[in-house]
Amino acid sequence: MKAERFFGLRNPRIEMNDWQGEICTLPPPAKVRLPLIHPDGTELEPLVAPGDRVVRGQPVATAPDHAPLHAPIAGEVLESGPLYTPAGEQTRGLELSMAEEDLWARPHTLAEPDLATPDDVRALLVELGAWTWATPPAPGDEAPLPAVDAVAVLAIDQEPEIAVQRRFLMELRAELSRGLSALARVAGNARLVLVVPESLQDEARGAFPDVELFQVGSDYLDNDWRLALARIAGTGNLTRAAARQAGLLAITAEEAACLGLSLEEGQPGTEKLVTVSARSLPQPVTVRTRMGTPVNHLLAQLDIAVEEGDRVVFGGRLRGEAQFDLDAPVTRETDGLTVIPAADAYCPAEAPCINCGRCVHICPVRIQVNLVSRYAEFALVEEAFQQGAHACIECGLCGYVCPAHRPLLQYMRFAVRRYHEALAAAPTTDEPAGPEAPEPDSEPAGESTPAVTA
Amino acid sequence: MKRSPLLSVAMPPHTHFGISVAEIHLNQLLALIPAAAGGVLLWGLPGLRTLLLAVGTTVVLEWLTGRMMKRETSVLDGSALVQGLMLGMLLHAAAPWWLVLIGALLLVVLAKQFFGGQGGYLLQPVLLTYAILLISWPGQLNTAWRLGGLATAAQPIEPLLAWQSFGPGAADAYPLGNLLLGLQTGGVASGMIGLLALGGIYLIIRGFIAWRIPLAFLGMAFVAALALHLGDATTYAPPGLHLFSGMLVFAAFFMATDFSCAPVNPWAQVIFGASCGLLAILIRTFGSYPDGTVFAVLLMNLVQPLIDRVHPPVIGVEVASR
Ligand code: SF4
Numbered sequence: 001m002k003a004e005r006f007f008g009l010r011n012p013r014i015e016m017n018d019w020q021g022e023i024c025t026l027p028p029p030a031k032v033r034l035p036l037i038h039p040d041g042t043e044l045e046p047l048v049a050p051g052d053r054v055v056r057g058q059p060v061a062t063a064p065d066h067a068p069l070h071a072p073i074a075g076e077v078l079e080s081g082p083l084y085t086p087a088g089e090q091t092r093g094l095e096l097s098m099a100e101e102d103l104w105a106r107p108h109t110l111a112e113p114d115l116a117t118p119d120d121v122r123a124l125l126v127e128l129g130a131w132t133w134a135t136p137p138a139p140g141d142e143a144p145l146p147a148v149d150a151v152a153v154l155a156i157d158q159e160p161e162i163a164v165q166r167r168f169l170m171e172l173r174a175e176l177s178r179g180l181s182a183l184a185r186v187a188g189n190a191r192l193v194l195v196v197p198e199s200l201q202d203e204a205r206g207a208f209p210d211v212e213l214f215q216v217g218s219d220y221l222d223n224d225w226r227l228a229l230a231r232i233a234g235t236g237n238l239t240r241a242a243a244r245q246a247g248l249l250a251i252t253a254e255e256a257a258c259l260g261l262s263l264e265e266g267q268p269g270t271e272k273l274v275t276v277s278a279r280s281l282p283q284p285v286t287v288r289t290r291m292g293t294p295v296n297h298l299l300a301q302l303d304i305a306v307e308e309g310d311r312v313v314f315g316g317r318l319r320g321e322a323q324f325d326l327d328a329p330v331t332r333e334t335d336g337l338t339v340i341p342a343a344d345a346y347c348p349a350e351a352p353c354i355n356c357g358r359c360v361h362i363c364p365v366r367i368q369v370n371l372v373s374r375y376a377e378f379a380l381v382e383e384a385f386q387q388g389a390h391a392c393i394e395c396g397l398c399g400y401v402c403p404a405h406r407p408l409l410q411y412m413r414f415a416v417r418r419y420h421e422a423l424a425a426a427p428t429t430d431e432p433a434g435p436e437a438p439e440p441d442s443e444p445a446g447e448s449t450p451a452v453t454a
Numbered sequence: 455m456k457r458s459p460l461l462s463v464a465m466p467p468h469t470h471f472g473i474s475v476a477e478i479h480l481n482q483l484l485a486l487i488p489a490a491a492g493g494v495l496l497w498g499l500p501g502l503r504t505l506l507l508a509v510g511t512t513v514v515l516e517w518l519t520g521r522m523m524k525r526e527t528s529v530l531d532g533s534a535l536v537q538g539l540m541l542g543m544l545l546h547a548a549a550p551w552w553l554v555l556i557g558a559l560l561l562v563v564l565a566k567q568f569f570g571g572q573g574g575y576l577l578q579p580v581l582l583t584y585a586i587l588l589i590s591w592p593g594q595l596n597t598a599w600r601l602g603g604l605a606t607a608a609q610p611i612e613p614l615l616a617w618q619s620f621g622p623g624a625a626d627a628y629p630l631g632n633l634l635l636g637l638q639t640g641g642v643a644s645g646m647i648g649l650l651a652l653g654g655i656y657l658i659i660r661g662f663i664a665w666r667i668p669l670a671f672l673g674m675a676f677v678a679a680l681a682l683h684l685g686d687a688t689t690y691a692p693p694g695l696h697l698f699s700g701m702l703v704f705a706a707f708f709m710a711t712d713f714s715c716a717p718v719n720p721w722a723q724v725i726f727g728a729s730c731g732l733l734a735i736l737i738r739t740f741g742s743y744p745d746g747t748v749f750a751v752l753l754m755n756l757v758q759p760l761i762d763r764v765h766p767p768v769i770g771v772e773v774a775s776r
C-alpha cells in the first residue's frame with residue numbers, strides 16, 4: 001500500500017497495488033466450518049444433522065429467498081458449537097470433516113429460466129448464489145422494484161493489497177468469460193456492465209469485446225464498490241436500496257465466475273480466492289481454497305508463522321476485521337487475509353477530537369466526521385443521523401488520517417447500528433422525530449435491518 | 455496440542471498515516487522558534503526571561519493540573535509548550551513575573567482545563583488569557599509605559615497607538631521594512647511580522663494549519679483597512695501599517711487557526727477568517743483598544759460552531775435540512 005502526501009497540500013492518496021503471481025490451489029483442509037448466516041444477516045437453517053455424510057456441492061443449509069449453502073468438501077457433519085461472523089457476531093455453524101474421497105454431488109440442473117419479469121433475473125441470481133447486491137428486499141420494503149436495467153460485474157478490489165476480483169481480468173479470464181456469457185443469457189434485456197480498473201482496461205477490452213466496460217481509476221476510493229455503482233447508476237446515491245431502485249444489480253467477478261460454473265457444469269461454488277499478505281511473504285499471494293477453510297490451514301500451507309500479539313485480519317488493513325481465533329473460517333466475503341506483526345498493528349486510542357478537520361476533508365461522502373464521531377462517542381444517535389451518518393461507506397480513511405488516533409470508523413458503525421436498533425424498538429406507526437428514516441438496508445451486511453414504514 | 459497464540463484485535467483501520475497530535479504541536483513549536491529567537495535578539499535578556507517564564511510555568515501547571523485530576527498527563531502532546539510560548543511572545547519583555555504567572559494559571563486552569571483540555575475549549579486559550587490580562591491590568595500591559603526603560607532599536611510606542619495619538623505624520627517613524635523585521639514595541643515576539651509569517655507559511659506547506667483562515671484573515675484586514683484609508687486618509691491608518699503592526703499576523707497564522715475553535719469546512723474557514731480580519735480592523739479603528747485583534751478572534755471563536763454549518767451536503771442520503 002502506498003500513501004503519498006504532497007507536503008500537506010492534498011490528501012494522502014492510496015494507490016491500488018497490481019500484484020501479479022501465480023494463483024495456487026491449496027489442498028483442502030481436514031475440517032471446514034460454515035457460519036450459518038447470509039451476509040445480509042438472514043440465518044440459514046441446516047439441512048443436515050451431525051453424523052450425516054455429505055458430498056461436495058450438496059446443499060447443507062438454506063433460507064427462503066436465499067442461495068443455499070453448499071458443502072465445500074465431501075465428508076461427515078460434526079457437532080458444532082457456535083461460530084462467529086468475520087465481524088465477530090455469534091451465529092450457528094456447521095462443521096464438516098473431510099472424507100477420504102472428495103466426491104462431487106451429482107450436477108444439479110437448473111431449469112433454463114423463462115425471463116418474463118425482471119424479478120426472475122433477481123430470483124435467479126439469488127438462487128445461483130449472487131449475494132451482495134441482488135438480495136431481495138427486506139420485508140416491509142414495499143416499494144415495487146423497477147425492471148433490472150443493468151447488472152454490474154465488479155472486477156475491482158476493495159483494498160489496496162487484495163487482488164481477487166481483478167484476477168478474473170488476468171489469468172482467470174476464461175472463468176469470467178463463461179460467467180459473463182451465462183449472465184448475458186439470463187439477464188434478459190438488462191445491460192451487462194463490467195467494472196474494471198483502468199490499468200486492466202486493455203486486457204478487459206481484448207477478452208470481452210462485447211461487454212460494456214466501466215472504468216475506475218487506481219485510487220483506493222475509485223475502487224469502492226458502492227462509489228463505483230453510484231457512478232454507474234448516476235444517482236449519487238449509495239445505499240443498496242437506492243441501487244435497487246435504480247434498477248442496478250451487482251455481483252462480483254468471482255460470483256459471476258461461480259455462476260458460469262454453476263450454469264455450465266452444474267457445480268455450485270465451493271472455492272474462494274483469498275489474497276494473503278504477511279511480512280514473511282515477499283508480496284501478497286492469491287490462493288484458491290475451499291470455503292470454510294480455517295485460517296490455521298491457510299497459514300500452515302503458506303508457512304506463515306503467527307506470533308503472540310500479531311493481528312490476523314479478514315480483509316485488508318483499511319477495513320478488514322481482526323480475528324481472535326485462528327480457527328475462524330474463510331467465508332464467501334473473505335477476499336483477503338492479512339497478518340500484521342505485533343509491532344505494526346495500529347491501535348486506536350480513546351482520545352478527544354482536536355477538530356483538525358482531516359477526517360472531514362478525506363471523507364468521500366462528505367460526512368462531518370469530527371462532529372458525528374463526537375455525537376457517537378456520547379451516544380447522541382439522533383444528532384449523528386441529522387448529519388447523515390448513515391451515508392458512511394466504511395472506507396476507514398477517517399480513522400487512517402486522524403492525528404488523535406480516534407477509532408473513527410468504529411464510532412460511525414456504532415452510530416449507524418444504534419440508530420437502527422432505536423428504530424426497531426420504536427413503534428413503526430410513529431414517524432421518528434427529527435431524522436428521516438434511513439434506508440432499511442443502508443447499513444453493513446451482517447445484521448438484519450428493521451423494516452421502516454414511513 | 456499447542457496453544458494457539460493470543461492475537462491482538464482492534465477495530466479497523468489496522469494501519470495509520472502516521473501523524474499524531476504531538477507531531478502537529480512540535481511543528482507549531484518549530485514554526486514559532488524563529489520569531490521567538492528574533493524577539494530575544496530584539497529585547498535581550500528580559501525578553502528571554504519572559505518567554506522562559508511563560509513556557510516553564512505553563513508546562514509545569516499543565517502537568518500539575520493533570521496530576522490533580524488524576525488524568526494521564528497531557529504535557530507530552532506538546533500543546534502546553536506551544537501555548538506557553540505563544541503567551542510569552544504576546545506579553546512584553548518587562549512584564550512582571552507575577553503577571554506571567556497569573557497568565558499561565560489562567561491559560562492552563564481557566565482557559566484550557568475548565569473547558570476539558572486540548573480539543574475541548576471553545577475560545578483560543580492564549581487569546582482568552584491575554585484578553586483577561588489586558589482588561590484586568592491595562593497599565594501593566596501598556597508597552598509604551600513599561601518598556602520605556604529598555605534600550606532597543608524599536609520606537610518606544612506601538613505604531614498603531616502612535617498613529618491614533620499623533621496622526622498620519624507618526625507613520626513616517628515606522629518604515630514598513632522595519633516593522634516587517636519586528637522593530638516595534640509590543641509583545642516579546644508578537645510583532646516579528648516577517649518571521650511569524652515565515653513560520654505560518656511553513657505550517658501551511660506542511661499541512662498543519664488550514665491555509666484559508668490566515669489568507670482570508672489577512673486579505674480581509676487589508677481590504678477593510680484599504681477601504682477606510684481611501685475614504686479618509688488622514689483619520690484612518692494605511693493598510694500596510696495595519697497589517698505589519700501589532701499581533702494581526704501572529705493571530706492570523708497561529709491563533710485563529712487553532713483547530714479546536716476554528717471551522718473545518720472550506721467555505722466556513724473563509725467566512726471565519728474574513729470575519730476575524732474585518733472585526734480586527736473595525737475594533738482597531740473604532741474601539742478603545744489600539745489592537746483589537748484579540749477580541750476579534752475571540753468573538754469569532756464564539757460563533758465558530760454556527761459558521762461551521764456551512765458545508766456541502768452529505769452525498770448519498772437525504773438528510774432533513776434544518
Ligand atoms: S469511513 Fe469515515 S471517511 Fe469513510 S465514508 Fe465513513 S465517515 Fe467517511
Ligand code: SF4
Pocket residue numbers: 352353354355356357358359360369370373398401402403404405406408
Ligand atoms: S481527524 Fe480526528 S482529531 Fe481531526 S477532526 Fe477528525 S476526529 Fe478530530
